[in-house]
Amino acid sequence: MKKPDATRRLSALVAALALAAFGLAFAQKYPDADALIAAVDARPEPATSQATLTMTITTAGGQTLSREMQTWSEGTTKRIIKFTAPADIKGSGFLTLTAADGSEEKLVYLPALDRVRRIAGGQQGDSFFGSDFAYEDITGIDQEDYTHKLLEVRDGPVYVVEAVPTPESGSSYERLVLEVPEDTLIPQRVEYYRGGELAKVLTVSGLTEVDGYTVAGERRMESVKGGKVSTFTVITQTNLVLDEALPADLFTERFLRR
Amino acid sequence: MRAHALLLRRPRPAAALHDRHTPPAPLRPALALVAALALGLAAAQGPQLSGRTEAVFGVAVDGSLPVASAELELRLDGEVGSGFFPDAAYAASVRAGHDAATSATWLELDEAHATLFLTDVDITVGKQRRSWGSTDGVNPVDVLNPRDLSFPPGNEKIAVPMLYGAVHAGDARVQLAVVPTFTASRLPGEAWRAPLAPALPPGVTLVGVLPPEVHEPAADIGNVQFGARATLAAGAFDVSATYFNGYRTEPTASAKLLPAGAPGQFRLQPVLDYDRMQLLGLDFSGAIGPVVVRGEAAYEFTSDPEGTDPEVGNHSLQAVLGGEYAIPSGPRVVLQGIFDYTAPDAGEDPDLAFKVMTVMTHQAGARTNLDLAWMQSLDGSGLAMPGVTYTFADGVVGEAKAYVFYGADGSEFGDWKDNSQVRVSVGYSF
Numbered sequence: 001m002k003k004p005d006a007t008r009r010l011s012a013l014v015a016a017l018a019l020a021a022f023g024l025a026f027a028q029k030y031p032d033a034d035a036l037i038a039a040v041d042a043r044p045e046p047a048t049s050q051a052t053l054t055m056t057i058t059t060a061g062g063q064t065l066s067r068e069m070q071t072w073s074e075g076t077t078k079r080i081i082k083f084t085a086p087a088d089i090k091g092s093g094f095l096t097l098t099a100a101d102g103s104e105e106k107l108v109y110l111p112a113l114d115r116v117r118r119i120a121g122g123q124q125g126d127s128f129f130g131s132d133f134a135y136e137d138i139t140g141i142d143q144e145d146y147t148h149k150l151l152e153v154r155d156g157p158v159y160v161v162e163a164v165p166t167p168e169s170g171s172s173y174e175r176l177v178l179e180v181p182e183d184t185l186i187p188q189r190v191e192y193y194r195g196g197e198l199a200k201v202l203t204v205s206g207l208t209e210v211d212g213y214t215v216a217g218e219r220r221m222e223s224v225k226g227g228k229v230s231t232f233t234v235i236t237q238t239n240l241v242l243d244e245a246l247p248a249d250l251f252t253e254r255f256l257r258r
Numbered sequence: 259m260r261a262h263a264l265l266l267r268r269p270r271p272a273a274a275l276h277d278r279h280t281p282p283a284p285l286r287p288a289l290a291l292v293a294a295l296a297l298g299l300a301a302a303q304g305p306q307l308s309g310r311t312e313a314v315f316g317v318a319v320d321g322s323l324p325v326a327s328a329e330l331e332l333r334l335d336g337e338v339g340s341g342f343f344p345d346a347a348y349a350a351s352v353r354a355g356h357d358a359a360t361s362a363t364w365l366e367l368d369e370a371h372a373t374l375f376l377t378d379v380d381i382t383v384g385k386q387r388r389s390w391g392s393t394d395g396v397n398p399v400d401v402l403n404p405r406d407l408s409f410p411p412g413n414e415k416i417a418v419p420m421l422y423g424a425v426h427a428g429d430a431r432v433q434l435a436v437v438p439t440f441t442a443s444r445l446p447g448e449a450w451r452a453p454l455a456p457a458l459p460p461g462v463t464l465v466g467v468l469p470p471e472v473h474e475p476a477a478d479i480g481n482v483q484f485g486a487r488a489t490l491a492a493g494a495f496d497v498s499a500t501y502f503n504g505y506r507t508e509p510t511a512s513a514k515l516l517p518a519g520a521p522g523q524f525r526l527q528p529v530l531d532y533d534r535m536q537l538l539g540l541d542f543s544g545a546i547g548p549v550v551v552r553g554e555a556a557y558e559f560t561s562d563p564e565g566t567d568p569e570v571g572n573h574s575l576q577a578v579l580g581g582e583y584a585i586p587s588g589p590r591v592v593l594q595g596i597f598d599y600t601a602p603d604a605g606e607d608p609d610l611a612f613k614v615m616t617v618m619t620h621q622a623g624a625r626t627n628l629d630l631a632w633m634q635s636l637d638g639s640g641l642a643m644p645g646v647t648y649t650f651a652d653g654v655v656g657e658a659k660a661y662v663f664y665g666a667d668g669s670e671f672g673d674w675k676d677n678s679q680v681r682v683s684v685g686y687s688f
Contacts, residue, residue, distance in 0.1 A: 065624055088653050246342075247342050
């Protein structure tokens, strides 16, 4: 009596898989990773943005440290960050300008020294002000610096894509695994690997529509050691203003000092 | 007379400590005016009050306690107008503290200034600090503010009354500064002074040392100091030229023998003079791939080019060249060479010195920063300053830092071996 049941179950499973595959074939809008990434890249981006970011770092002991900053950006080539809290780093600023040839100019302002310092590049993997985010996680991914491979398509559909940085990219990661929902085309989860092991996990949530753009309200980056989350940082974005013209001299040393 | 190197200069013999907490009399009305202006603006524009309190405790290798202090700083600042570039901004801060190790107590107006933002021009008037230069730690062109050398490795700037303007024109910027009155650097304490050992003529016996005779420039239109700095940026490079006409803020020391009454007996009269000088400087910074290179040089012209006047320092040059590299997932490293030249007294050889400075900083987690600054002189002496800072909570930072001097007696850093010490501090910013 068991055999017919088992056979039925197996048949049902095969049918379900076939249906799933059939359904997938029809639901999947992007046939491969390149098409998906092209669509991600083609997503409309605001010409300018202004936002208040609150960064909360939770240490291994469960205690928290917070940073509050104001950011302004123009396209992907100009970005300025000014810290507004806590008091010991208030006034510090960070300006990044990307030239047409891709080279970056990075300036840091430290009010205690009253000096704007040009700082060395090549530290993309360094921690962003003590958080679980690295500088390269903050500045975003230039898709041309990666080769992509579609690993699977899950219900949703959600595309699971492997991104391997090119040697020229300067990335500190060995590979990334991104989960990209088709409806938003915003990676909702990213796994970062170093040395063959999972190093960090990014989770993006709180998607909302602002001025016609889909934006993430919260990003949570977990550092993983030995398969367990050791520390994590949550960046919350508020007071978002998009596509508002910014003064021409905003991305300058003068404003960095203000 | 020869001048000193610009960083960690060995103090002149018998240098007098200035009153840390009392501004020169001619400045007091001006400071009061600036403070009143700042406070008046503050009352009208909803100012922000912030501050910091810090406790510092130190132990030297000889078992003495060089510092056991607590300080409170309160700061008021705000803006007039709104937008990215408001019409004006203002700030004022006061510092009060007590050091049980030295029995010093202070209450001082630190900064008090107001800035007017015009279209392409910023004008700041009041007591302020300004920084010029490109290199790290050692800045030959950074001469606008005197220094607090009571703890020489600290080398903190002292705010002074100044009229400061910056004109922005695309990738070019011109800065102008007028410092109407002279303020001397606070000189190192007794423990940091070299022993007084003048060469005496035959038959002369010293029977005492008189308090130093200090010749500070008077508050006079002829003693107004001024400087200009032009900067041009091109891509990831910038270069600046600096001119300054003013005074060295650290004295040139000389000594006279005064008859004490009995034949052959004399008292030593130290004399501290502040040299009028003109400075020409050039500095730059630029990114070459992952390395940032920085350079800075300044030549100081005094009124004694021949080196014949013992009360006036000689011409001098300081040049710094170095680079910074961030080791992936490791420390950020700065390596600099520092060259010092002082023109000779008549008939003597010039003073030449060369040091290498290494600075490493590493963020070892959300709470912990490690750093090491190390100066190594060619004469074999040096100073190593390893430190760690730890953030206990938002705004609460603790620091432990060692200052290790080494080298032979008479070498650049060796005379300060007994001043090697460890300092621990905890500060809260609010």
